[in-house]
Each structure stands twice: as structure tokens, then as C-alpha cells.
Amino acid sequence: MRYLPLTDTDRRAMLDTIGAASIDDLFVDVPAEAQLSAKIAGLPDHASELAVERHMAALARQNMAAGDGPFFLGAGAYRHHIPASVDHLIQRGEFLTAYTPYQPEIAQGTLQMLFEFQTQVARLLGCDVANASMYDGSTACWEAVAMAARITKRKKAALSGALHPHYAQVVKTMSKVTDYTIADSLPSIQPKPDNAGLIARIDGETSCVVVQYPDILGRLPDLEEIGAAARAQGALLVVVVTEPVALGAIRSPGEMGADIVVGEGQSLGVGLQFGGPYLGLFGCKQKYVRQMPGRLCGETVDAEGKRGFVLTLSTREQHIRREKATSNICTNSGLCALAFSIHMTLLGEKGLRELAALNHALAVRAADKLAAVPGVRVLNDSFFNEFTVILPGDAREAVRTLADRGILAGVSLGRLFPGEQALANGLVVAVTETTTDEDVDALCAGLKEVLA
Amino acid sequence: MTINQSGWKPEIAVSGAVLASPTATGNRALMLEEPLIFEIGGMERTGVDLAEAPAAPNRLGGMERATPIGLPGLSEQETVRHYTRLSRQNYAIDLGLFPLGSCTMKHNPRLNEKVARMPGFADLHPLAPQSAVQGALAVVHELGEWLKTLTGMAAVAMSPKAGAHGELCGLLAIRAALEARGDARSVILVPESAHGTNPATAAFCGYAVEDIPATLEGRVDLAALEARLGPDVAAVMITNPNTCGLFERDMKRIADAVHAAGALVYCDGANFNAIVGRVRPGDLGIDAMHINLHKTFSTPHGGGGPGSGPVVLSEALAPFAPLPIVEKDADGVFHLVEEETAGADHGQNFGRMVAFHGQMGMFTRALAYILSHGADGLRQVAEDAVLNANYILRSLEDVLDAPFGGTGPCMHEALFSDKGLAEGFSTLDVAKGLIDEGYHPMTMYFPLVVHGAMLIEPTETESKAALDQFIMALRSVAERAKAGDEALKGAPWFAPRRRLDETLAARKPKLVWEEVGGLAEPAAAE
Numbered sequence: 001m002r003y004l005p006l007t008d009t010d011r012r013a014m015l016d017t018i019g020a021a022s023i024d025d026l027f028v029d030v031p032a033e034a035q036l037s038a039k040i041a042g043l044p045d046h047a048s049e050l051a052v053e054r055h056m057a058a059l060a061r062q063n064m065a066a067g068d069g070p071f072f073l074g075a076g077a078y079r080h081h082i083p084a085s086v087d088h089l090i091q092r093g094e095f096l097t098a099y100t101p102y103q104p105e106i107a108q109g110t111l112q113m114l115f116e117f118q119t120q121v122a123r124l125l126g127c128d129v130a131n132a133s134m135y136d137g138s139t140a141c142w143e144a145v146a147m148a149a150r151i152t153k154r155k156k157a158a159l160s161g162a163l164h165p166h167y168a169q170v171v172k173t174m175s176k177v178t179d180y181t182i183a184d185s186l187p188s189i190q191p192k193p194d195n196a197g198l199i200a201r202i203d204g205e206t207s208c209v210v211v212q213y214p215d216i217l218g219r220l221p222d223l224e225e226i227g228a229a230a231r232a233q234g235a236l237l238v239v240v241v242t243e244p245v246a247l248g249a250i251r252s253p254g255e256m257g258a259d260i261v262v263g264e265g266q267s268l269g270v271g272l273q274f275g276g277p278y279l280g281l282f283g284c285k286q287k288y289v290r291q292m293p294g295r296l297c298g299e300t301v302d303a304e305g306k307r308g309f310v311l312t313l314s315t316r317e318q319h320i321r322r323e324k325a326t327s328n329i330c331t332n333s334g335l336c337a338l339a340f341s342i343h344m345t346l347l348g349e350k351g352l353r354e355l356a357a358l359n360h361a362l363a364v365r366a367a368d369k370l371a372a373v374p375g376v377r378v379l380n381d382s383f384f385n386e387f388t389v390i391l392p393g394d395a396r397e398a399v400r401t402l403a404d405r406g407i408l409a410g411v412s413l414g415r416l417f418p419g420e421q422a423l424a425n426g427l428v429v430a431v432t433e434t435t436t437d438e439d440v441d442a443l444c445a446g447l448k449e450v451l452a
Numbered sequence: 453m454t455i456n457q458s459g460w461k462p463e464i465a466v467s468g469a470v471l472a473s474p475t476a477t478g479n480r481a482l483m484l485e486e487p488l489i490f491e492i493g494g495m496e497r498t499g500v501d502l503a504e505a506p507a508a509p510n511r512l513g514g515m516e517r518a519t520p521i522g523l524p525g526l527s528e529q530e531t532v533r534h535y536t537r538l539s540r541q542n543y544a545i546d547l548g549l550f551p552l553g554s555c556t557m558k559h560n561p562r563l564n565e566k567v568a569r570m571p572g573f574a575d576l577h578p579l580a581p582q583s584a585v586q587g588a589l590a591v592v593h594e595l596g597e598w599l600k601t602l603t604g605m606a607a608v609a610m611s612p613k614a615g616a617h618g619e620l621c622g623l624l625a626i627r628a629a630l631e632a633r634g635d636a637r638s639v640i641l642v643p644e645s646a647h648g649t650n651p652a653t654a655a656f657c658g659y660a661v662e663d664i665p666a667t668l669e670g671r672v673d674l675a676a677l678e679a680r681l682g683p684d685v686a687a688v689m690i691t692n693p694n695t696c697g698l699f700e701r702d703m704k705r706i707a708d709a710v711h712a713a714g715a716l717v718y719c720d721g722a723n724f725n726a727i728v729g730r731v732r733p734g735d736l737g738i739d740a741m742h743i744n745l746h747k748t749f750s751t752p753h754g755g756g757g758p759g760s761g762p763v764v765l766s767e768a769l770a771p772f773a774p775l776p777i778v779e780k781d782a783d784g785v786f787h788l789v790e791e792e793t794a795g796a797d798h799g800q801n802f803g804r805m806v807a808f809h810g811q812m813g814m815f816t817r818a819l820a821y822i823l824s825h826g827a828d829g830l831r832q833v834a835e836d837a838v839l840n841a842n843y844i845l846r847s848l849e850d851v852l853d854a855p856f857g858g859t860g861p862c863m864h865e866a867l868f869s870d871k872g873l874a875e876g877f878s879t880l881d882v883a884k885g886l887i888d889e890g891y892h893p894m895t896m897y898f899p900l901v902v903h904g905a906m907l908i909e910p911t912e913t914e915s916k917a918a919l920d921q922f923i924m925a926l927r928s929v930a931e932r933a934k935a936g937d938e939a940l941k942g943a944p945w946f947a948p949r950r951r952l953d954e955t956l957a958a959r960k961p962k963l964v965w966e967e968v969g970g971l972a973e974p975a976a977a978e
Contacts (some may be wrong), residue, residue: 001832003829005916005918012916013916020842026835026838029861030699030730033704033735036732039828043826043827044823045826045828046826049563052567053563057821060571061572063576063585072580073580075630076579079575083500085528088532089531092536093546094539094540094547094753095535096544097544097545097550098545099552099555103892103893104894105944106542107543107755108538109755110755110756112488113535113755116965118963120895121965129964132966135550135613135759137807138806138807139806166806167807169804170804176803177624180774219768222517222869226652248549248665250515250517251515251516268615273813274576274585274809274812275812276758276760276808276813277757277758277813278808293609295756298961298963299959300952300956300957300962302940302950302951302953303951305458306949308952309952310952315958318651319647319648319649322661324655327656328620328656329616330616331614331756331757331759332757335752337758338790345489345499346498346525346526347523348495348522348524349524350496351498351500355502360508360511367511380511393589399581402739403580418790418792419792432952433502435607
């Protein structure tokens with residue numbers, strides 16, 4: 001076994017040092033009836049690197065990767081070009097194979113990176129502070145709801161109908177066991193987000209209002225209006241961003257009054273990876289910092305006065321506070337945060353603004369081309385790089401048919417909101433810098449045929 | 453702008469005298485100081501070339517950003533250098549033995565990195581039609597089958613994102629099962645020696661948490677547990693092997709007592725590495741257990757994640773597993789069970805606990821690891837992990853106090869206390885002394901049931917020679933701590949930083965960089 005360095009001679013010598021006759025002597029505390037006398041039957045034995053690689057490659061080939069053809073899927077996971085240096089750098093063994101930085105004197109690389117990441121995220125979201133990451137956007141969304149409940153001492157959350165339905169599901173799963181009340185709805189199939197409907201769900205018992213921006217249909221809600229309505233009732237505004245590249249083009253949630261901003265950071269540096277690992281972004285106003293979940297990195301000095309970084313405010317966390325912690329999270333998405341931060345550093349202000357402008361321009365052109373396909377209507381008044389088209393029939397059928405022709409056309413609302421007939425004809429189409437004119441033409445031609 | 457932000461200068465001892473010997477940069481040869489990106493980057497600088505945006509009308513609906521974000525950019529070469537320099541300030545398993553107890557820092561095979569990056573896995577959208585992702589669903593299913601077989605359990609939930617998220621999954625399933633029989637209960641019992649995530653998770657699920665005491669032998673006090681069981685207890689959370697590095701001999705009796713009282717058994721599987729291939733938790737009466745793929749199955753820790761925490765479930769809990777679930781049809785086609793298809797077979801699912809399907813990038817790595825080892829190799833993993841830990845225990849118990857060393861062998865980790873260190877010397881001093889010796893320290897001050905705990909988990913991927921060198925180093929540091937060597941209290945002396953002021957960091961939290969005078973292109977010449 002290539003990963004196991006002990007030889008039988010080593011094992012014998014070590015057993016002698018220990019004073020044990022055999023390895024079984026070291027398992028004496030395991031009751032005999034619970035021990036397997038030999039390897040588990042029916043499973044294969046060890047395999048060579050070549051054999052394992054062959055097996056995995058065969059499975060990989062059964063998938064249709066995003067790069068295999070025209071690709072328009074988004075709805076919470078976006079395909080962007082990742083500069084080659086990002087993956088090179090995150091594979092440095094000192095990053096890849098380090099642990100959570102519990103010993104700061106020999107973890108300054110990870111800690112300084114986290115401090116830089118927290119600053120980048122806080123600025124992007126328009127928040128005073130950000131943490132060192134959560135698992136992903138959906139779990140960060142629940143943590144925000146729970147944090148708002150701690151701050152306001154209220155247990156009712158109003159969710160926008162245009163919040164990603166998986167995020168809403170996660171919130172509802174947790175709300176069942178924490179006795180929170182969730183007021184939500186289905187998304188309105190209208191050119192503009194239904195702010196009035198959301199505001200009507202806010203009352204004096206509401207802890208927070210959760211709004212996605214851009215929303216699940218790609219629309220851009222006016223957060224100031226919602227924030228003002230929340231504040232009037234003593235509720236917090238929680239904003240969810242699933243496409244952080246958008247914030248290179250549109251106003252930040254923080255500057256529009258958000259109290260807590262959470263997001264999915266997968267767009268930058270991380271890649272699609274069939275849904276994980278991803279990167280939960282979590283920012284808030286300074287005054288709420290001691291109610292935040294997750295790890296925080298802070299600046300300090302060492303015994304000689306040199307600047308250094310440590311994990312801090314850990315009295316919020318499970319390893320210190322146990323059942324009184326703000327969250328149970330321990331391991332987060334450290335390496336994904338590194339990938340995000342490197343990608344953001346490569347982009348810089350200039351690159352991110354240009355990337356966002358490019359995404360938007362390509363999406364606008366694609367929307368106009370799709371709108372020219374007979375029977376197709378573009379729903380959105382406003383959007384960034386993702387918009388909803390309404391087809392004359394069930395969009396799910398169209399997606400399946402086009403997939404068989406090698407075109408991944410988008411995410412149907414039927415997939416996101418199964419069983420909701422009023423939404424069944426909707427298709428969410430995402431366009432990024434990776435989308436070519438030929439891709440858009442292929443989608444238009446494919447739709448034309450399918451709808452004919 | 454100076455590279456050395458705090459102006460620190462190295463000193464060199466010559467013939468016993470300490471001389472100020474400033475290098476102009478503050479660097480010490482290969483030990484390089486590195487500023488923050490905010491101090492060296494610029495708003496106009498970038499490391500990417502993008503196509504020019506085509507002319508198109510703006511459809512942002514009046515939401516255009518009007519103010520700068522404040523994100524510094526670096527060219528590609530500067531970026532590579534910045535992060536490479538930072539990386540060199542980290543300790544890592546690639547550099548040497550990383551004996552953090554309960555963390556299972558084993559070698560991370562590079563085949564697994566290669567496999568995870570195959571475009572068929574890495575460039576795959578989670579909402580692609582199921583016909584387009586059959587290979588990915590096959591990976592989830594194949595890994596799940598291995599986990600079920602290795603643990604002897606009926607079902608597996610693959611979506612939890614890390615160990616603590618797996619604990620949450622297990623407790624949500626337990627809660628759903630109890631509520632389904634109309635028997636909502638309010639209390640979770642957790643041993644004092646448990647990971648902090650256990651009580652935090654129970655509280656996160658809305659349960660009251662009560663401690664179970666440990667015996668003098670470092671195991672769960674069965675009598676105290678039995679005395680506390682009653683109609684209000686929903687579940688008991690037990691770590692096995694436990695955080696003292698010991699197998700809970702009474703596990704089956706504990707499980708029987710818990711079941712007889714109408715409650716369920718959650719097992720924290722963080723230490724599964726010690727028993728994989730030799731013991732099936734399912735044979736011990738466990739109802740739910742998370743498996744840290746980033747521990748037992750070697751997916752890299754990445755400086756704090758990502759992890760992955762699939763949860764295996766007993767027959768009693770299987771119907772309550774969260775969505776989505778990957779199933780294989782009789783004709784070999786894989787399909788996802790989601791909200792609309794849960795139907796009669798999975799109608800009691802407790803819902804969805806994460807947006808997509810879990811940590812696919814970790815599944816591919818863990819499956820490659822499991823296939824590489826096979827049934828024979830995995831059993832060898834457990835045996836070598838336990839052998840290595842006992843070798844450390846017996847090689848150091850003459851110099852360090854091993855509170856449970858007299859009661860028998862340990863499992864995968866060796867536990868020592870600070871008993872016998874000189875007055876005023878602590879576990880922290882031993883840990884920092886190990887840093888100077890070129891090692892990451894062991895887990896310190898955990899578990900809480902042992903004073904000044906030092907928990908050492910070598911894992912199976914260390915050679916005898918590597919263990920011998922570590923033992924020599926720790927023996928030396930321990931002897932210095934027992935002799936009262938004052939120099940130890942200043943350790944580490946040779947790390948990129950000396951001891952850091954954590955009190956200052958917490959009292960005046962500085963969590964983001966704040967510029968003086970705003971971000972701009974730095975002057976061309978310094």
C-alpha cells in the first residue's frame with residue numbers, strides 16, 4: 001500500500017517496544033463480538049494509482065461538463081473563467097494540507113490570507129466586517145436568519161418569494177426545530193420583483209426580511225424600499241447574493257441599508273464542482289459582530305511588536321462556549337476562501353468592474369437574441385447576467401430535449417419549484433464571459449426547433 | 453511603503469552578546485516578510501486580460517454601482533509571489549508530522565487532487581439534467597455504498613458539508629423520528645469529553661444539553677448515564693473512540709440502555725480512523741454517525757476546510773434522511789430523489805439542509821482514497837494508526853504523565869497531561885517549544901476532562917523513523933519543561949512570529965484592513 005510507510009519489520013519492532021504480542025492486543029478494549037476477524041467481505045482490495053484513475057475517469061466521462069457544449073445554467077452556481085494561477089496556488093501544500101490555524105505562529109500564511117479575504121468580502125458586500133467563511137450560501141442564509149433572531153429576540157422571518165428555493169428550504173428545515181415562523185411565497189412572474197408583497201409580510205413580530213439580489217429570476221429589487229419597511233417594524237434586512245460578480249456592476253447591499261449580507265462565493269475561484277465545496281460569504285454591521293457565526297481573523301502583534309494575525313472573538317464559538325455558541329460551525333471553507341481571494345486579487349477593482357460589465361453586456365445581447373425567437377418572451381425589466389424567459393410550454397421538457405442535443409439551456413423553474421404550474425414555462429438563463437456568440441446562436445436555433 | 457510593516461529588525465547573537473543587526477528589509481534570507489494586498493496592490497492594476505464588452509444597452513434598472521469598491525489588484529507575477537510567500541509561513545502535513553489529536557492529519561494523496569479536477573467532475577453544474585450527470589451520481593452512490601458497508605449501517609445522507617453539519621443532520625433525523633411517533637423530547641446528553649460541536653449542535657437544534665460525567669478511566673460513566681435516562685431524553689451523543697483516545701467498551705450496553713429508554717444514539721465519528729475495517733459502528737447499536745471525509749478518508753483540510761460529513765443511519769432513522777438522495781434503479785440508471793419525487797418511499801424525509809448535493813469535490817477524492825486502499829488497506833489503516841499512537845504513548849510515558857496509560861492501550865491518539873511540569877510551566881510552553889523543534893504542536897487543553905491535556909494523533913501515514921524523531925523532539929521539550937528551562941517560556945523563537953497577543957486581538961478587534969489616505973497606485977519608487 002503506497003500510502004502506508006510501516007513495514008512488517010517496523011511493526012514487529014514497535015509492538016516489542018509497546019510490549020504487545022500482536023496488533024490484536026491493542027484492540028482489547030473493543031468487545032470481541034464487535035470486532036471483525038478479517039477484512040470486510042465483498043469489497044475489492046487495494047488498487048494501483050493507474051487502476052483508480054481509470055475507474056474515476058470512466059465515471060467522469062459519463063457526465064456532460066459545462067465546457068462540452070453551449071451552457072446557460074446558473075440559479076445559484078455560475079461558470080466563470082478561473083485564471084490558471086488560482087488553482088496552482090491553492091495546491092501549494094502549505095495551504096492545501098494545513099489545518100485550521102490554531103497555532104498562529106506557524107499559520108500566518110492562512111491567517112493573513114483570511115484577513116485579506118475578510119476585507120475583500122466586507123468591501124464587496126458593503127459591510128463593516130465579514131467572517132472567514134461559511135459552508136455555502138444556503139447555510140449562511142440560515143445562519144443570518146438565526147443571528148437576526150438572536151439580535152431582535154424575535155422568531156419570525158419574512159422571505160422574499162424570489163429567494164432561491166433551496167435556500168428557503170434550508171431555512172424551513174431549521175425553522176421546524178427552532179420554532180421560527182417563516183412567511184414566504186412563490187415568486188411573482190412579473191417584470192419587476194414583488195416588493196409590495198414582501199413588505200406586506202413584515203409586521204411587529206418580524207426579526208428579519210430576507211431578499212435575494214439579484215433574485216432567483218435575475219431581477220434587481222430595490223433594497224432601500226424593503227430596508228426602510230423593515231426598519232419601521234424593528235426588523236433587520238438580510239440580503240442574499242448568489243452571484244458576487246454582480247457587485248462589480250450594481251450597488252452593494254450594505255450601502256442600501258442591509259444589516260447582514262450573505263452570499264455564495266463560488267463564482268470567483270471555486271468552480272462549479274456539482275454543487276460543492278462552495279463558499280459561504282457572511283458580512284454584517286460592526287455593531288453585530290459579537291453575534292456572528294463562524295471564525296474571525298483579527299490583527300494583533302507578537303511578543304516583539306511585529307504585526308501578526310490570530311483567530312479571535314472565539315468566545316462566540318463552539319469550542320469555547322459549547323451549547324451557548326452562536327453556531328455549531330467548526331470546519332468552514334478555508335481553501336475556497338483562498339481561491340476566492342486569489343481570484344479577486346488577480347481581478348482587482350479594475351478587473352472585477354470590467355468582468356461585471358462584460359457579463360452584463362453579453363447577457364443583454366443574449367436576451368435580445370432570445371426575445372427574437374418566436375414564442376419566447378424575456379420576463380425581466382432589469383437583470384445582471386441572468387434572466388428569465390417564458391416559453392410557450394413546459395420549460396423542463398425543452399431543457400431535457402435540448403440536453404439530448406448537447407445544449408444545456410438553463411435552469412427551468414419547474415426544476416426549482418416542482419409542481420407549480422404557474423411557473424412551469426419559465427427558464428432561467430445565465431450568460432457569463434465564458435458564453436460565446438456561437439453558444440447563444442445554438443441556443444436560439446435549438447429553441448426555435450423545439451418550440452416549432 | 454516598506455515591506456516590513458511594523459519595522460521589526462532581526463538580532464544576531466555574536467559571541468554571546470546580542471547585537472542589533474538590521475537587514476534593511478526585515479527579511480531573514482528565505483524568511484520573507486509580506487505586506488497585505490491592500491498595501492501593495494492598486495485600483496488600476498490587474499492580473500487578468502478580459503475581452504472588451506460589446507456595446508449593449510444597460511438593463512441594470514437604475515442599480516448601477518456609483519462608488520468604488522476598494523479592491524486592490526496585482527499582476528499575475530505579483531499575485532503568485534504574494535501567495536507563495538504567504539504559504540511559506542504555514543506549517544502543513546506536506547512539511548512534516550502534524551500530530552493534532554482528533555484531527556487526523558494524514559497524508560493527502562495527489563491522485564485525489566487530480567481526480568477531483570477532471571472536467572467531468574469539476575466543471576459540472578449541480579442543476580444540470582440528471583441524464584447529463586450520471587457519472588457524478590454514480591460517484592455519490594458508490595461512495596455511499598462503501599460508507600454503509602464499512603459502518604454496517606442501513607442508509608447514508610451525503611449532503612452534510614462538514615462534521616458539525618453531519619451532527620446537525622443526525623439530530624434532525626432523530627428529532628423527526630421521535631416526532632413521527634408523537635414523542636417529542638427535549639434533552640440531549642453529551643459526555644464532558646465531547647467535542648464542542650456536540651453541545652453546540654444540540655442547542656442549535658433546539659434541545660437542552662446535559663453533561664454525562666466520565667469515569668476515572670476516561671470513559672462514559674454508564675451508571676450515571678442510566679440514572680439520567682428518562683422520557684425527556686431524546687438522544688445521547690457519544691464519541692467512539694472517544695476524545696481521550698479510548699474505545700468506549702460499554703458502547704453496546706450504553707446503546708441498549710438508551711434504546712430501552714426510548715431514546716436514540718448519535719455517534720461522533722471524528723475518530724473512525726482508529727477502527728475502520730475492524731469495527732462496524734452498526735454492530736454497536738448506533739443510530740446515526742457522521743464520517744469526516746477530511747479526516748478518515750484523507751481529503752485535505754485546506755487550512756480550515758472544506759470538510760465533508762456524510763451521515764450513516766440505522767434502519768430506525770433511514771426513512772428520515774434529508775433530501776436529496778441518490779438512488780440506483782434496477783436498470784442501472786441513477787436518479788435524484790428531491791422534493792417532488794420523495795413520495796411514499798421517502799415521504800418522512802426531514803427536508804433539505806443544504807442547497808445542492810453536498811461536497812462533490814470531496815466525494816471524488818474520498819472515493820479515490822477508498823479504492824486505493826480497498827478492504828485490506830483500510831483495515832491496515834486502522835491497525836497502523838493505533839500502532840503508531842501506542843508507540844508514542846509507551847515511548848513518552850516515562851517523561852510525560854499519561855493519565856489513562858495504566859489502564860491499557862490507547863486507540864488512535866495518545867493523551868498526556870501537564871502533571872509533573874515545573875512550577876509555572878504549562879502545556880502551552882511545551883506546544884510552543886515543539887514549534888521551534890520544527891513540528892506543529894499536538895491538540896492542547898482538549899479534552900477538558902484532563903488537566904493541561906496534550907492529545908497526540910500521529911496517524912498511519914507516519915513512518916517509524918518519523919515517529920522516532922518526533923518522540924526525541926517532544927522528549928527534549930518535555931524534559932526542559934520539567935527542569936524549568938525559562939527559555940521555553942519565550943518559545944517559539946524561530947517561527948515567522950513569536951507568541952501573538954490574543955488578548956489585544958479580542959479586546960480591540962481589528963477584523964478588516966482600513967487604509968490611511970485611501971487606496972491608490974503606490975509611488976513607482978520607494
